[in-house]
Each structure stands twice: as C-alpha cells, then as structure tokens.
Amino acid sequence: MIDAVRDDADLYALVEEFFASTFSTDNPLITEAVRRMLAAGGKRLRPRVTLLATQACGGDATAHLYLAAYMELIHVATLIHDDVVDNAQTRRGVNATAVDFGNRVSVLAGDYLFAWIFKNVTASYPAPVPHILSATLADICDGEVLQLRALGDLDLPIEQYVEIVEKKTASLFGASAECGAIMGGGTSAEVAALRGFGREYGIAFQMRDDLLDMTADERTLGKPVGNDLRERKMTIPLIHALNRGEAAFRGRIGRFYDGRSDGPAAEILASIGDLGGFDATRASIATYVQRAKAALAPMAESHAKNELQSLADALLVE
C-alpha cells in the first residue's frame, strides 16, 4: 500500500511536470497566461479523477497524463473567461485601456485554449472522447447562463439549483471520470459507474464550495468571505435558509439583492447560520458524497477505487 501511495504521488508530479515544462502552445502570450493561472494553485482534482478512473478500470494511468491535464486546462480556460466576467467589480477607477486590453487578451486566450485542447484531443483520442469534451463544455456554458438568469431569484427551487450545478461543475468531473474510464479500457458498466461517481462528486464539490465561501476564513479562501452573496448568487446555504420560511429573513435578503440595502453581509451570513443553512448544507454534501461512493458499487475493489472514495470523503465538512 505504501508503494501504491508513492506511485500516486509520482503520477501527480508528472501532471505538474507537464504543466510546468511540457505544456506549451504556439502563442507565447497565451502559454504564459495559462502557466500563471496554473501556478496560482488548484488541487488538480479533475486530473486526479481521470487518472484514478483509468486505474480503477485496470488501465495504465501513465499513458493518459495528457488527457488528465486537458481536464484541468478546460477548467482553467473557463476560469480565464470568468475573469472577463468578473472584471466588472474591480474595473472602476482603473485605466480603461489597460483593463480592456486585458479583457481582449483574456477572451482570446480562453478561446485559444479551448481550441488547442480540442485540436490535441481530436488528434490523439478516439471517439467518443472528443465528443464528450465538447458536450461538456456546452453544458458548462449552459449552466453558467442559467446561473446568471437565476441571480437574485429568491424563489429558485433547490432542484433547479442542482440542475445548474450539474451543468456548470459536475459535468466536467463526470467527463473526467468517464474519459479516464474509457481510455482505461473499462466496460460500459464501469464507464457508467465512474461517470456517475464524477457527477455526484461534482455536485458535492460545488455545495462545499458554496459553504466555504460563507464560512472559511479569508486567508484560506483567497478572496473575501461572502463573495457569492455580493454577486447575488443563489447558493445552497442561502436556499436552505430561505426554505425555513422566515419572512423577516426573506425580506432582508430581498432588499440586499435589490441593492436597497448594502448593510453588512456578515450579518446576513450569521442569519443563514442561525437558520440552519450551514447545517443543512453539510447534510446535503454528505448525501451527495454518499451517492458518489454508492455509484462505485459496480467497480471491483482496488487501490484506485479506495482513493476515489477518499476523495469523496474529503469533501465532508465537520
């Protein structure tokens, strides 16, 4: 078991090695932009899921490091485009030309990265891998548009929240597992099991992300606590708190989201906690972690299966 763990570490080091030195596009400006974003951190969960899915099907993960890396790069490309989107908040007072030159390059860099990934995937991977990746990107964009349309919608049912999260976050985890399983030579039952794992895992992952945005300390988070609230997002702790049916709380959120009150977000966060929004979110996360692990039932026991279960357990919040 100790050897197996050491092997995993080597595998992840190889993915990092790919990002740090092998990764390169024809365009130096774009290569640099992507490298900076990769160097800024990230737990590389999507590549991990891909490589473990390959191993869980009995395949050789070292043969699919690039595929694993492409999963992270799809995520990075969406982050680059999110930055264009988010510039709105930080733009004021900054030289417009510089910011807009940044926006231009960000849009083009994200587009180029998507194209570069598909160029490489269509050159090196058989059907249906290229199709899965393009369908996943369509899902991510669709989910983000749905999220935009749901901003500030206090009546958003939890089912629609889950649908948005399935598209914008879980689809890429599902595709990471599915493509890893396919390239690992998995049977169709194994491929379906691993895709199912990825999707349930991805939902739990996003719910945890929503929770940490409200409960983590700013240093760990790397951004202000309550950022989602300031962006008028409908996140799972807020939806759970609203579902308690307290009219006064609902009125307060309504005024905050309408911009009629810019009163301290910290007080709203405290109310969400008081109303049980955080506890209910922890329970939701536990449900999806359980579903992720249950999805793995058809898989034979293996070190990789155990590692996937551990990844899921690591999402649980005390």
Place this chain on the structure above:
Amino acid sequence: MIDAVRDDADLYALVEEFFASTFSTDNPLITEAVRRMLAAGGKRLRPRVTLLATQACGGDATAHLYLAAYMELIHVATLIHDDVVDNAQTRRGVNATAVDFGNRVSVLAGDYLFAWIFKNVTASYPAPVPHILSATLADICDGEVLQLRALGDLDLPIEQYVEIVEKKTASLFGASAECGAIMGGGTSAEVAALRGFGREYGIAFQMRDDLLDMTADERTLGKPVGNDLRERKMTIPLIHALNRGEAAFRGRIGRFYDGRSDGPAAEILASIGDLGGFDATRASIATYVQRAKAALAPMAESHAKNELQSLADALLVE
C-alpha cells in the same frame, strides 16, 4: 446553365432556412443571440465556399448543408466575442451593469456556440473534419492575438501582416473549402487545391475589407469610415502608404496612433490615397485573387469551379 444557377440559389436558401428555423441550441438565450447576429446580414461566403468545394469534387452539396452552416457559425461565434472586445469603445457613458451583463452573456454565448458546433461536428463528421475545425479556431485566436500585439506598430512588415491575415481570416476560408472537398469525396490533390483556393481567397477578402473600411461610404459599410485607423490597426492600405517612405506622413500617423493627435482621420485617409495606398491595395487584392484562381488549376472544369472563380473575381475593386 440556367438550371444550375437556380439549383445554387435553392442551396443557399436551404442554408438560410437552417439558420432561420432548424438552428437551435438547448439554451434559448444563446439561440436568440445567434439568430439576431445571423439576421443582421452577411453574405454567407464561408458556407458558399464549402458547398461549392463539395460540388467541385463531384459530391452532393445538399448532404452537407449543416457542415456549411457550421462554418458560418464559427465566424458568428468569433464576432460575438469580438463584440466583447470592442465594447471598450462604446462603453463610456453607458450603464456599467447592463454593459457588463451583456459582456458576460456574450462571452458565454460565444463559448457555448463553439462547444455546440464541436459537439455536433464530432457526432456527425469523420476525422479529420473535427481536427481541422479546432485547429482553425486556434489559428483564428492566434491571429487575433498577433494583431493586438501589432496595433500601432508602424514597422510591421507586409509579410507579418499577411501571416496575421492568413491566421485570423484565411484559415477559416481554407477550412471551409477543405472540409467541403473532403466530404465531397475529393482526392488529396483536389482537397489541397481547394484548401489553397480558400486561403488565397481569404487573404484577398481581408485586404478588400481593409480597403473598404477606408473608401466605402458609411451607409454601405454599416460603421464609420476609418474605424480600423481609430483602433490603431495596421491594415494593408496604411502599410503600403508607409512603405512610400514619406517622413512627414509617418510622423503624422505616429502622433495619431500615440494619441498625441486626434486630428481628423479623414485627412489621414486622404493622404493614404494620395500616397497610392489604395491603388497598391487594389493591386495586392488582384494578386491574391489571381493566386486563388490559379490554385484551382488541378480541378476539372465544372459549374462549381466557375462559381468559385466568380467569387474570387467579385473581390476585385475598381
């Protein structure tokens, strides 16, 4: 011949029909954004090139209407993203939230459209079509980044201008012809000939676009004359005029592009004409039109080949 022409018209009507009624994505907001952009006009030159390339190889163009339509949609997706880029100029004084909400949706709509196209192409078209399209999108983005970096660079050699144009504009015309030829069952010599046609045609097309930006009337153009100049682009009429080596003209452009003079663009345009920049551009266009037609030499005579030659001749400017 009259019957054949009527057939062509039917074919193009079917492409329009696809855009107007069949085209639809899962996301109504994005479908609407794309439809509006398609309804705003465009000569559908890329689909025409695809369908004529299929016919020139003896294939049935009606079997590849969707492929032809995807070529136009790639172009539309890049236009949607260009609008994000260009908002900078029209943003001032406009409600920032509305504009930024527009930016968000534009970035996502373009991304979704790219993903939707690749999803469909990977589902319905064999290798190497999906690879050609993703490599083409990478070229387009690369060319646009190179163009950004060349803004205001009065020393840009004409060879680098052509390299930028090959990537940002000609690559998609080349791919439109190449994919049409492949699906039409063309031999590798025919596929290469038609790709060559598309690339030379695309260079002439962009040069004509550069010229019309300076010489057309605003109503025909649908935007202010001299727009490229105000964006500090290095276009072919300007490069030709600079190559005449007149120090006074160079100094004037330098001040204009440095922002040290906002003096009337109309005077600069007149100088470009006086220095022979427009005439030299007409000659450059004629050269690439000639090369496009010469690229078709390996093709057997056919109505479609004649039509491609006519498309090229239509780029000539008196």
